[in-house]
Amino acid sequence: xxxxxxxxxxxxxxxxxxxxxxxxxxxxxxxxxxxxxxxxxxxxxxxxxxxxxxxxxxxxxxxxxxxxxxxxxxxxxxxxxxxxxxxxxxxxxxxxxxxxxxxxxxxxxxxxxxxxxxxxxxxxxxxxxxxxxxxxxxxxxxxxxxxxxxxxxxxxxxxxxxxxxxxxxxxxxxxxxxxxxxxxxxxxxxxxxxxxxxxxxxxxxxxxxxxxxxxxxxxxxxxxxxxxxxxxxxxxxxxxxxxxxxxxxxxxxxxxxxxxxxxxxxxxxxxxxxxxxxxxxxxxxxxxxxxxxxxxxxxxxxxxxxxxxxxxxxxxxxxxxxxxxxxxxxxxxxxxxxxxxxxxxxxxxxxxxxxxxxxxxxxxxxxxxxxxxxxxxxxxxxxxx
Ligand code: M6R
Numbered sequence: 001x002x003x004x005x006x007x008x009x010x011x012x013x014x015x016x017x018x019x020x021x022x023x024x025x026x027x028x029x030x031x032x033x034x035x036x037x038x039x040x041x042x043x044x045x046x047x048x049x050x051x052x053x054x055x056x057x058x059x060x061x062x063x064x065x066x067x068x069x070x071x072x073x074x075x076x077x078x079x080x081x082x083x084x085x086x087x088x089x090x091x092x093x094x095x096x097x098x099x100x101x102x103x104x105x106x107x108x109x110x111x112x113x114x115x116x117x118x119x120x121x122x123x124x125x126x127x128x129x130x131x132x133x134x135x136x137x138x139x140x141x142x143x144x145x146x147x148x149x150x151x152x153x154x155x156x157x158x159x160x161x162x163x164x165x166x167x168x169x170x171x172x173x174x175x176x177x178x179x180x181x182x183x184x185x186x187x188x189x190x191x192x193x194x195x196x197x198x199x200x201x202x203x204x205x206x207x208x209x210x211x212x213x214x215x216x217x218x219x220x221x222x223x224x225x226x227x228x229x230x231x232x233x234x235x236x237x238x239x240x241x242x243x244x245x246x247x248x249x250x251x252x253x254x255x256x257x258x259x260x261x262x263x264x265x266x267x268x269x270x271x272x273x274x275x276x277x278x279x280x281x282x283x284x285x286x287x288x289x290x291x292x293x294x295x296x297x298x299x300x301x302x303x304x305x306x307x308x309x310x311x312x313x314x315x316x317x318x319x320x321x322x323x324x325x326x327x328x329x330x331x332x333x334x335x336x337x338x339x340x341x342x343x344x345x346x347x348x349x350x351x352x353x354x355x356x357x358x359x360x361x362x363x364x365x366x367x368x369x370x371x372x373x374x375x376x377x378x379x380x381x382x383x384x385x
Contacts, residue, residue, distance in 0.1 A: 035362055070117045073118060074102070076123040082254060083258075107138070176266050231360045236367065247306075248297065252306070263361040292321060
């Protein structure tokens with residue numbers, strides 16, 4: 001190759017070989033969209049909270065009026081349904097509102113008990129999931145109020161629901177949802193504050209403190225993502241396994257469901273999530289020497305109970321990977337691998353604890369040479385029944 005200057009004299013230039021292609025550039029240099037999207041979590045969270053929590057006044061204006069409802073139904077599929085499980089734990093413990101979570105493909109065909117004091121919340125990244133759309137239409141036909149938590153603007157669900165809260169995660173390319181999941185959880189944390197405020201569970205002063213706390217959450221998310229190498233080291237220890245179990249109690253169980261789905265959908269390792277106290281009712285028979293059990297333990301009130309469940313599986317030979325928080329960390333002798341989340345308020349835990357699970361799943365799939373962004377048999381948006 002010859003290069004000339006403006007006087008048409010040949011000049012020597014140093015060659016720099018860029019090992020990128022258009023695909024890599026689109027991924028901002030990351031090997032996969034999934035990893036890029038996990039790394040975007042701190043930014044999209046900051047942006048969405050910036051929009052909804054500019055001030056207490058903005059927050060109160062942007063959140064729907066929930067005062068009329070005494071029961072909430074959350075209907076969704078897959079990961080979106082798992083965010084509903086987190087919402088149930090939060091709504092029931094903080095706002096004391098009875099919350100039912102249902103899988104959309106069941107809800108659409110079953111006898112549902114709701115009335116004018118019930119709010120049906122549908123959650124969907126794409127806004128085009130067939131079963132979720134059908135459930136939304138069923139509630140509307142029955143005259144029940146509906147609210148959608150959606151990412152894709154002007155999607156079918158966004159257009160048809162009575163009210164919509166956009167999570168604004170931006171485009172999510174990887175089939176396995178990560179940043180949209182995190183923002184759905186964040187939206188439920190905001191909605192819960194509105195419920196608490198309307199039910200006089202918190203004063204405006206306390207509401208303002210909670211909102212300030214949430215605004216700090218992207219810094220914590222960033223900190224947790226920065227631990228990536230440690231999570232990748234855990235992936236090295238588990239990627240050859242055939243079966244992996246996730247256990248936790250309460251809200252930790254809701255996150256286990258998502259951790260398990262993330263792992264199985266992209267790595268093709270068989271995985272199941274259980275409420276920690278439930279294993280001994282059958283599934284514990286599957287635990288043998290070196291079966292990997294990933295334990296999520298962030299709930300302070302339930303930690304002693306979870307520890308006793310860890311001991312049960314440890315006694316059957318399991319290798320324990322513990323994900324806990326600084327406040328609950330100790331020199332546990334039953335643990336093979338450990339992730340310790342930073343010290344912060346309980347309210348932020350659902351935004352943090354999922355990140356190591358997403359990154360472990362990612363790295364396990366990478367080590368197994370799987371098609372991470374497009375796992376077999378799966379589509380980003382399930383528009384058929
Ligand atoms: O677009 P939606 O949020 O309605 O999609 C729901 C599920 O299909 C989706 O969350 C699915 O479970 C993901 N593959 C999980 O990563």
